[in-house]
Amino acid sequence: MALPLKYHWRNLFVRKATTVLTILVIAAVIGVFTWVTGFNSALKSSLAVASDDRKILVLKRGSTSETNSAIPVDEYAKLNQLTEMARDPNSNEPLLSPEMMTQLSRPRIRDEGKTWGNIAMRGVTDAAFKVHSNVKLISGRQFSTGAQELIVGATTARQFSGLNIGDELQLGYSGNREYTIVGTFSASGGPMESEVWGYLPSLLNSYNRTMYSSAALRIKDGVDPERVLKEIEGPAIQMSAWTEPAYWKAQTENIGKYLVVTSILVTAMALAAIFSIANTMFSMVAGRTREVAMLRTIGFSQTAILAGFVIEAVFLSVIGGILGCIGCMAWLAEMGNTKDMFGASSFTSLAFDIHLTAWTVGTALAAVVIVGVVGALVPAMRASRVAVISALREP
Amino acid sequence: MPESEIELRDVRKVYYKDRIDIPVLEGLNLSVPAGEFAVLMGPSGSGKSTLLHLIGGLDSPTSGSIRVADSNLEQMNERELTAWRSRNVGFIFQMYHLVPVLTAAQNVELPLLLFRMPSSERRKRVATALGVVGLGDRMDHRPNQLSGGQEQRVAIARAIVTDPRMILADEPTGDLDAKTSEEILNLLNTLNTEFGKTILMVTHDPRAASHGQRLLHLDKGVLERDERTPARAPAAVS
Numbered sequence: 001m002a003l004p005l006k007y008h009w010r011n012l013f014v015r016k017a018t019t020v021l022t023i024l025v026i027a028a029v030i031g032v033f034t035w036v037t038g039f040n041s042a043l044k045s046s047l048a049v050a051s052d053d054r055k056i057l058v059l060k061r062g063s064t065s066e067t068n069s070a071i072p073v074d075e076y077a078k079l080n081q082l083t084e085m086a087r088d089p090n091s092n093e094p095l096l097s098p099e100m101m102t103q104l105s106r107p108r109i110r111d112e113g114k115t116w117g118n119i120a121m122r123g124v125t126d127a128a129f130k131v132h133s134n135v136k137l138i139s140g141r142q143f144s145t146g147a148q149e150l151i152v153g154a155t156t157a158r159q160f161s162g163l164n165i166g167d168e169l170q171l172g173y174s175g176n177r178e179y180t181i182v183g184t185f186s187a188s189g190g191p192m193e194s195e196v197w198g199y200l201p202s203l204l205n206s207y208n209r210t211m212y213s214s215a216a217l218r219i220k221d222g223v224d225p226e227r228v229l230k231e232i233e234g235p236a237i238q239m240s241a242w243t244e245p246a247y248w249k250a251q252t253e254n255i256g257k258y259l260v261v262t263s264i265l266v267t268a269m270a271l272a273a274i275f276s277i278a279n280t281m282f283s284m285v286a287g288r289t290r291e292v293a294m295l296r297t298i299g300f301s302q303t304a305i306l307a308g309f310v311i312e313a314v315f316l317s318v319i320g321g322i323l324g325c326i327g328c329m330a331w332l333a334e335m336g337n338t339k340d341m342f343g344a345s346s347f348t349s350l351a352f353d354i355h356l357t358a359w360t361v362g363t364a365l366a367a368v369v370i371v372g373v374v375g376a377l378v379p380a381m382r383a384s385r386v387a388v389i390s391a392l393r394e395p
Numbered sequence: 396m397p398e399s400e401i402e403l404r405d406v407r408k409v410y411y412k413d414r415i416d417i418p419v420l421e422g423l424n425l426s427v428p429a430g431e432f433a434v435l436m437g438p439s440g441s442g443k444s445t446l447l448h449l450i451g452g453l454d455s456p457t458s459g460s461i462r463v464a465d466s467n468l469e470q471m472n473e474r475e476l477t478a479w480r481s482r483n484v485g486f487i488f489q490m491y492h493l494v495p496v497l498t499a500a501q502n503v504e505l506p507l508l509l510f511r512m513p514s515s516e517r518r519k520r521v522a523t524a525l526g527v528v529g530l531g532d533r534m535d536h537r538p539n540q541l542s543g544g545q546e547q548r549v550a551i552a553r554a555i556v557t558d559p560r561m562i563l564a565d566e567p568t569g570d571l572d573a574k575t576s577e578e579i580l581n582l583l584n585t586l587n588t589e590f591g592k593t594i595l596m597v598t599h600d601p602r603a604a605s606h607g608q609r610l611l612h613l614d615k616g617v618l619e620r621d622e623r624t625p626a627r628a629p630a631a632v633s
Contacts, residue, residue, distance in 0.1 A: 007494065007496065010497070014495070290490070294486075294488070298480070299481025392492070
């Protein structure tokens, strides 16, 4: 039969300082854990959106990102010979989008403009909206053909200042071309939502460019993408190509490394939390050996004693866990829930919206219960094996 | 003649420490009838507490047999002994051993949590036990809000709340002043005479010992004297 919960609950607050310190350690660990889990899940869901393997991204041979790729217009034209390209059912035009990539720099909202971030700016034509079919205008209007107008990805608009509809930006090679923001678009939370788009010929002109950065195309259903990639990379076209998921996986490689480092850090912190709980529980056991001996004497089993100390540790860790989750929510509310990271070689921001879902919080609380149980196990076993007679004789 | 509540036959207890055998009890034979208030006396190290622990099922003999409350303790394992203690024995300690974070009533309730019992029944029994020890008005006090004598009364209430057949008391007045000691001893007398509890009490104090009906003098692990005190008769066992 178990000891009453109020007995365990009240015992937590006998050594207030130790208990509070342990709770704070756990809260810190779980706060970071929740953030990392939320970020990880945001990254995964963002990349899940960019998982269309019917979409092929083409760069200059040897380039690894759009920012260091340049495709002359005549070479770009070679892509038209690809027979496996999907076509627009109405116009019968191939779903092939020439694109130009550059950057613009804007102050971050979260630190009130103290730091600036680079944003990928893509010059596109109407074809882009057919190839990147998940890109949808959500407010304002589409940029006009020939105009110096921009539409902004929703995540980027939330993260950087001066990107609202009606705002004007000085862009171009000499910074003297005035562009107006006329709309906001979504890309179902995918990486393109971190970008700003404008009319391709206008941007080429503003930046004195004659070459495209990349091309995006859509292949027919049922066609093996690997075959198309080989064709593009082959002697007739001689360019580099990736399916969309492979491209974004490579682009977010350093974010993956960041997550690995953060996960190692969180694991180390979790170990520290386990030791902190173990230390607290050892001191609780040491201070209550006579009490444990009395409980054993009057008939409580070793299992009841062991379970009791584990329950106390779980109480401690769950309180810490809840505080950690609340702390993480408060952090996201205060600092903004959008995190931007550099892509691998583009030096532009990829932004992710971090949301604490029930799954994230549930994972954090499950982790904290495991931390509590593991931390309590050895001290609880020691308590359950207290030498009753000698403990009763202790002064 | 009432039947024996405690029956020891050739009980030896040897502790093994630093590769040396330390005999504590040497072939002890003892019979305590139900309803008797027996007092164990003797110098320090004579084996009094060891004998009490053996009878309470907290320790096992090196050899010999111990039959208490119709059970052969030397044949029971740790789990069985734990369950047996909860049903048959109420323990009273010199240092009370109350749980500081629980109220008097919650302390007394602890042994009842080992039984399947509705909470209303538990509350009733706790109130009765605290009433018997005269602390019906201190139910919600924590141990640190009680005097030493009151704490020991709560410990006695905890010992009797399950209505055990016997009470084992290890120096129950060792930490109390003379007046409070007298009150506690009178309470034990009441439990013996009015409630028929078999009591075995270890004490160094001759005045405390005079409250029992029988004095058992242990020395160097041997029962040296076994005598009756003239004043009191054994309780009638229901």
